[in-house]
Amino acid sequence: MASDDHCKTILQFFMLERVITVSSLADLMERITGSASNSDALINKINERIQEFSQKIVKATCEVTGDKMYVMIFTADEADVKSQLTKDQIDYFYPLMNNIITSSGSLALITALNMAPAVTMARVSLADAEKYIELFVLKRLLLLENGFLYLSPLTIAEFGPYITENYALDPCMLCKKMLVFGESCPSCSAPIHVQCFKDFLQNSKKAVKCPQCKEQLSVAA
Ligand SMILES: [Zn+2]
Ligand SMILES: [Zn+2]
The missing domain is CATH 3.30.40.10 (Zinc/RING finger domain, C3HC4 (zinc finger))
Incomplete structure (x- = not known):
């Protein structure tokens, strides 16, 4: 049974990383507690604590790699993305997400870069776009595999209500x-x-x- 200290350690990990595979979490918990323990029970316990901060840890499967993972999301209106990104980055991120969704879930990196000036009234240059995409990948918002961009499990979980509302998928x-x-x-x-x-x-x-x-x-x- 995971103690409060164990919960705290795992929660700190989530606040930094936001994403962990189910198997890595099991390994991490075994290292912390010294024995194999029930991840779902621990996650439930953490969720009880963080719900008042509009946060939640949910299970998700990566659409690209098939990895099963836990992701920590904000349940209040994409608030986290908006607080983490600059206005220019947000103005680029939303059309980018839109193009990925309407292109059957994957968009060539070159297309993603080239669209930047047009969708941001030239405020985001090609060079900026390259840096921003790197940042979106680093923040686990997008996945970049073999020259194609995909929505990450984190983005799909966090933007789930937004996507459902705006796209007939x-x-x-x-x-x-x-x-x-x-x-x-x-x-x-x-x-x-x-x-x-x-x-x-x-x-x-x-x-x-x-x-x-x-x-x-x-x-x-
Ligand atoms: Zn399915
Ligand atoms: Zn069929």
């Missing part, structure tokens, strides 16, 4: 949760998270059918 056909980046059924084009699809294939013994349109998706190995 179909949820993942398997887990029914919000999907910004993923794959889709070739027949009915229902979206599906990459990791949900992998888990689904692994758990299916024979031919795999789309849960939505019942067409064959692929044959499990």
Whole structure:
């Protein structure tokens, strides 16, 4: 059972890092407490304490890497992003997020850089944009993989209500949760998270059918 001191240590970690994979948290807790302990129970305990500060730790799966993680979010209107970024950075971040969402969840870095002057009335130059994207990645707001930008699990969790309100996104056909980046059924084009699809294939013994349109998706190995 995690003590109050353990809670404090883990909370301090979250305040600095905001994001940790489920397995790293288990390792961290084992190092702190000296034994394997229940992460969910500890997170619940921390959440009871931080809810009065409009903060919450939630579980999320990275749409790109499939990593299961805990992310610490602010539940009050994207307030944290606004306090952490300058006005120019915010004016660039929102259109960038918009373009990523409307480009099926991934945007080429070069496109992201080139759009900066146009969406900010030239207040953000190409050189600034390069620095800002580096910052967004460092702050775990965006992921940069092989020259493409994606929304991070932190951003998807924190901006969840904003995204739901502003975009008509179909949820993942398997887990029914919000999907910004993923794959889709070739027949009915229902979206599906990459990791949900992998888990689904692994758990299916024979031919795999789309849960939505019942067409064959692929044959499990
Ligand atoms: Zn899913
Ligand atoms: Zn289908």
